[in-house]
Amino acid sequence: MSLELEHVFYTYGAGGPEESHAIKDVSLQVPDHSFVGLVGHTGSGKSTLVQLMNGLLKPTSGRVMVDGFDLSDKSKEVRERRKQVGLVFQYPEYQLFEETIAKDIAFGPKNQGLNEDEQIERVKEAMALVEMDYDTWKDRSPFDLSGGQKRRVAIAGVVAMRPRYLILDEPTAGLDPLGRDRILEAIYRLYQNSDMSIILVSHSMDDVARFADYMVVMNHGEKVIEGHTADVFDQADLLESIHLGVPSVMALLRALKKNGLDVSTNALNVDEACKLIEAALEKKGGAFHVE
Numbered sequence: 001m002s003l004e005l006e007h008v009f010y011t012y013g014a015g016g017p018e019e020s021h022a023i024k025d026v027s028l029q030v031p032d033h034s035f036v037g038l039v040g041h042t043g044s045g046k047s048t049l050v051q052l053m054n055g056l057l058k059p060t061s062g063r064v065m066v067d068g069f070d071l072s073d074k075s076k077e078v079r080e081r082r083k084q085v086g087l088v089f090q091y092p093e094y095q096l097f098e099e100t101i102a103k104d105i106a107f108g109p110k111n112q113g114l115n116e117d118e119q120i121e122r123v124k125e126a127m128a129l130v131e132m133d134y135d136t137w138k139d140r141s142p143f144d145l146s147g148g149q150k151r152r153v154a155i156a157g158v159v160a161m162r163p164r165y166l167i168l169d170e171p172t173a174g175l176d177p178l179g180r181d182r183i184l185e186a187i188y189r190l191y192q193n194s195d196m197s198i199i200l201v202s203h204s205m206d207d208v209a210r211f212a213d214y215m216v217v218m219n220h221g222e223k224v225i226e227g228h229t230a231d232v233f234d235q236a237d238l239l240e241s242i243h244l245g246v247p248s249v250m251a252l253l254r255a256l257k258k259n260g261l262d263v264s265t266n267a268l269n270v271d272e273a274c275k276l277i278e279a280a281l282e283k284k285g286g287a288f289h290v291e
Contacts, residue, residue: 003030003053003085003165003197008062010048022048024221025062030165035191035198037212037229039205039244044218046201047090050167053199054087066165083112086163090170092154093147101127101145101153102138108161126160129190148179152186159190166190167199172207184211209233209247209268217244230268249273256280 010023098104172180253265263280
């Protein structure tokens with residue numbers, strides 16, 4: 001069971017004077033229950049790629065498949081498979097419109113043809129997964145919430161449709177540091193407490209290093225690197241050559257190494273980095289000065 005792309009190309013305005021090749025021969029596979037970081041600069045093709053994954057766009061050539069079914073097909077079976085891929089766009093709170101939180105989250109399940117009791121069950125389940133108590137929040141207006149809370153409601157609206165693959169396009173955009181941390185931690189707990197695969201679209205190397213176990217790196221519409229997170233960040237020179245860089249802790253370790261400390265640079269979080277620095281200082285005798 002997987003979400004898979006096979007030699008996918010996508011061209012905006014194909015055959016016209018402003019033809020633009022947005023995606024160029026991308027192949028990748030998202031296994032069940034994985035946390036994938038999709039990274040790249042603005043214009044690298046990330047947003048186009050996730051719309052192809054969701055079936056909102058059809059490839060110019062190549063195939064996007066869910067469980068072996070080509071999303072370009074128009075059969076009823078394929079339409080059902082498309083529902084397995086949920087997509088939360090940037091600034092999803094601007095798409096909230098119902099008078100209460102519960103009604104907004106129930107909109108998707110209602111359109112799926114579920115009865116009222118089933119809708120309530122889905123709403124309760126989705127709110128629990130984004131850590132919003134049903135009885136406390138269900139009757140409140142979504143427009144009275146903070147930015148981070150609105151975003152949780154928007155994510156819950158997609159989660160309520162029970163996708164197997166949840167794509168989040170820059171879910172922390174526009175949030176303050178505390179709001180960023182809270183939404184990312186909520187997404188990670190959602191991943192831990194469900195069977196969903198998460199595809200996190202981000203330009204933040206720190207966020208991806210902290211949460212993702214697998215990475216896909218895009219540049220100018222092409223897949224540059226794909227692999228386990230630690231292995232991808234081990235290719236720091238390549239990442240820096242396309243102006244993406246590495247997580248802050250890894251950048252610090254690389255700077256220390258450049259200044260003469262014999263320290264491993266293979267750390268993705270502060271705890272790992274501290275242990276590596278302590279080990280390097282012990283080996284050196286405890287003293288180290290940066291010029």
